[in-house]
Every structure is written in structure tokens, then in C-alpha cells.
Amino acid sequence: MNYISLYRKWRSQNFDEIVGQRHIVQTLKNAIAMDRIGHAYLFSGPRGTGKTSMARILAKALNCKDNLCGSCDSCKKITEGSAIDVIEIDAASNRGIDEIRELREKIRYLPVEGKYKIYIIDEVHMLTQEAFNALLKTLEEPPEHVVFVLATTESNRVPVTISSRCQRLDFERISQAEVKARLLEIAKSEATEVEDKALELIARAGEGSMRDSVSLLDQLISFSGSKITADQVVLLLGGAxxxxxxxxxxxxxxxxxxxxxxxxxxxxxxxxxxxxxxxxxxxxxxxxxxxxxxxxxxxxxxxxxxxxxxxxxxxxxxxxxxxxxxxxxxxxxxxxxxxxxxxxxxxxxxxLLGNRSPVTVTKPVSMPEIGSSAEQPKPNTDTGIVTDSRLTKIKKHWNDILTSVKKKSLFGYVSLHEGQLLEINPQGKLVIGFKKGFGFHKDRLEEQKVKGVVEEVISEITGDKIGIICQVGGTDHPHLSAQAVAEIFQ
Ligand SMILES: [Zn+2]
Missing domain, CATH: 1.20.272.10 (Zinc Finger, Delta Prime; domain 3)
Structure with missing residues (x-):
């Protein structure tokens, strides 16, 4: 047996099965009930929101003798895609004028099986200018027995000469709640158990496109079998x-x-x-x-x-x-x-982060207890930390230094921003520390060019010529609790 995709299997077959788009269903139902069928409709909206399904259902409704029964010859053939009077043209793959010319020649002939001939032109905005011109001539004097449904995801690319001759119906993205409910229904009938959270993720991933969400569910079923968890969805979507x-x-x-x-x-x-x-x-x-x-x-x-x-x-x-x-x-x-x-x-x-003042941590063990430090401004000389005056100056001008580095090297800025000013070491170099796992900042700052920029800026702003060296670790000293480290980093 041939595999039929879930999307095709679950394509809406009548107005009541359509998910969302209630305003459009109502408009079309009224038009049919009052026998006020337009000669041309423009179905506009995002992909996967039911434009083609709606067009086929409209075709069924127009040609069924028994109120869209779904079981008569006409309804069956339209469902199968074999109805002679329903002509689907995919403008995305048939941009040529030939199809429209052929359409113009054949359009005069009366429908064979039903009351109407329905032309569904998908992605109509893709037609060539010549094809549009040919289509326009047809739309100007449409035969009584013809209904056009032009579907597009980009209505702004449809010439006004065309769209002005159509009744335009705007399809909306389908809400996540509606998509989710439909997915649940499908999953149940496919004997697949899907976690609620997973359903929500699948619905959200489709971004309002039923087709995308159902295709995703289809993939998940072949990927995970009869039970689908949120983790599997995350895995398939590539990252949480x-x-x-x-x-x-x-x-x-x-x-x-x-x-x-x-x-x-x-x-x-x-x-x-x-x-x-x-x-x-x-x-x-x-x-x-x-x-x-x-x-x-x-x-x-x-x-x-x-x-x-x-x-x-x-x-x-x-x-x-x-x-x-x-x-x-x-x-x-x-x-x-x-x-x-x-x-x-x-x-x-x-x-967007606040101006963080770098904190000196030459002797992490002498940091005050968290409780007592909460109200204090910053650890300084009171705690016995000896601070080099050059370091004080750099700290004071730190934001200016960052701003100036940013103008000369974005890479340098981003990495420097991550650094903590640790100390001026015995060799007279400014030591900048990075948290474990952030070695890439160290590497970046140690590139000769970037390093040169930082040293130059420090010298310009503080008047002190000072080299920099970077180290990973030392910022998250093992003697400090995680909370203390967090405080230092603020
Ligand atoms: Zn029927």
C-alpha cells in the first residue's frame, strides 16, 4: 500500500472540517446559499492555512447536487483530483504563458460533469507578465460557468488589474490552540500517544501553518513510533x-x-x-x-x-x-x-546590561561574608586588599575604556566586556580573568591586533603604559561559594 502523508490523509473535505478561517467559510457558504457566486476569488494568506483545501471544497460545493455530500461522483472525483471540470494550475511550476493560453481556449467549453468549471491557480503571483495579461483578458469577460480561485502567499505581487477583479478573502494564521486540537485528533486516530507539551511545541513550530505542523507530526511518528515526548520534538527541531x-x-x-x-x-x-x-x-x-x-x-x-x-x-x-x-x-x-x-x-x-564596575579580587578568601556584604558598597581597602593605583585608575575609567575599544575592535570589546580586572601582577601587567568555559574570550583578546588596541586605549585614557595578560579561572575561586561568585560578577 502506498504511504499517504498525514497532511493529505487529513486534508479537510468539507467546510465544517476546515480549521479556523470561520469568516471565509461563512462568506462562501452564504454566497452559495444565496446563489451569489463570484467569478473570481483571491485567496490570500500564509502557507499551510488551507487556501487550496478551501478552493477544492468550494469546487465540490458548486458542483455537488446534494449540498456537498462527499459521496457523489462529482465530490469523489474532486477529492481524488480527477474531476475534469476542476482544473488546478500550479503557477510556481508553470510560469509560462502556454497554460494560460490553453486555459483561454478551453474556458469557453461548458463543464462536462457539473454546473461550473473551476480554475484553481496556486501561487498566482508567480505567473509571468504575459500570463497575467492573458489571464486578465479572461477575467474581464468571464463566461457564466467559470469560477476562478487564485491563491497566493504574496498578494502584494499580484497586479492590481487582476486583484481588483477578484473578491479577496484573507486567510489568517491558524491559532495554536486550533492546531493543537487538530493534532490531538490526528494522533488519536493514528494510535499515537503524544505528550501535551509535545503537542504544544509542534503547534508552535508550525507558526500558524497547519500543513507544517501536521508534516512535523508525521515525521515524529516515523521517528519516534507510537509515543512522542517533548524531548523528541526538541531533538527533531534542533535545539531547545x-x-x-x-x-x-x-x-x-x-x-x-x-x-x-x-x-x-x-x-x-x-x-x-x-x-x-x-x-x-x-x-x-x-x-x-x-x-x-x-x-x-x-x-x-x-x-x-x-x-x-x-x-x-x-x-x-x-x-x-x-x-x-x-x-x-x-x-x-x-x-x-x-x-x-x-x-x-x-x-x-x-x-543592555548595566554598567558593571569591575571588582578587584586579589585575595578572594578575604572577601566578606555574603550577609555582611549585602549592604556594603564594594570590598575595598577596608578589607585589607592592596590596590595598585594604576588599577584604581583603570577601574574608574573602565566604561570609557570599553567604549573606546568598541570603536576600534568589536571583537575586542565583546571579550573585554566579559573580563574581570584581577590585579596588576608583579611583572606590572594588568591581569584580566575569564570564567571557566570562556577561554574563547582569552584567545580573542590575545590576538596581537586586538591586544594592541586594548593596550593603546588604556594608555590613552589613563596615561599609563601597561600590558595586558589574560587568564582563565581565578575569577571563580574555589574558596568562594557560587553565590559569592555571582555577586562578584555583578
Ligand atoms: Zn456530492
């Missing part, structure tokens, strides 16, 4: 996108530069482009904004996810969310034209 976004948010809330850079690195290592990550972050913060504005209904997601978004949004003040959205949106614009997308995104996010 959602978790990444919460990690980024967590890092921004906690002002953890390291966590921020590392999260981005993980996502990029998992194969995501920086531009895609930026866009995901924008959508995420837009959702946080909507939730913050008490508009959770406008977020297209399931209840669990909304709850999580609400918890996350509670950590922010409204202006802060707007600030982040703006900054990432600006970066996203720039990234389209810049090959250093990752750096731009890193910089944009790091700039």
Missing part, C-alpha cells in the same frame, strides 16, 4: 529554542554577561543563525510586552506557556522590556547588511 530565550532573559534580568554570551554561543553551535536568534528574541520580548500589558489573549500560545511568560514578565518593568525590544530590533536591521551578525547581536545584548 524556548529554553534559549528564557536563558537570555534570565541573563538580562540578572545582568549575567557570561551567561548571555554562552547562551548565544550554544544556539549558534546548534546551527541557528544569529539573525534567526535575533528574530526569536524579538518575538519573545514582544510576547512579554503583551503579557505585561495584560493582553495575554493576543499571544498565540498555550496556557502553560502564557503562565511562564507571565512569570518572566513579572521580573521586568515595562520600559525595560521596550528598551530591550528596541535594541534588538535595531540590531536585527543592521544584521541584514552586516556579515558580523553574531557580534552585532552580542554587542546589542551586552549593552
Amino acid at each position: 529554542n524556548e529554553e534559549l530565550l528564557f536563558k537570555v532573559s534570565n541573563a538580562l534580568v540578572g545582568e549575567h554577561a557570561g551567561e548571555l554570551v554562552l547562551s548565544l554561543k550554544e544556539a549558534i553551535d546548534a546551527g541557528k543563525s544569529a539573525l534567526q536568534i535575533a528574530r526569536d528574541i524579538i518575538v519573545f520580548y514582544r510576547n512579554l510586552l503583551l503579557v505585561k500589558l495584560s493582553l495575554p489573549d493576543t499571544v498565540d500560545a498555550g496556557g502553560d506557556y502564557i503562565k511562564r511568560l507571565e512569570d518572566e514578565a513579572a521580573k521586568y518593568e515595562l520600559p525595560r522590556i521596550k528598551e530591550i525590544l528596541k535594541a534588538v530590533a535595531v540590531a536585527e536591521q543592521e544584521m541584514k547588511w552586516n556579515s558580523q551578525g553574531r557580534i552585532l547581536l552580542e554587542v546589542a545584548l551586552l549593552e
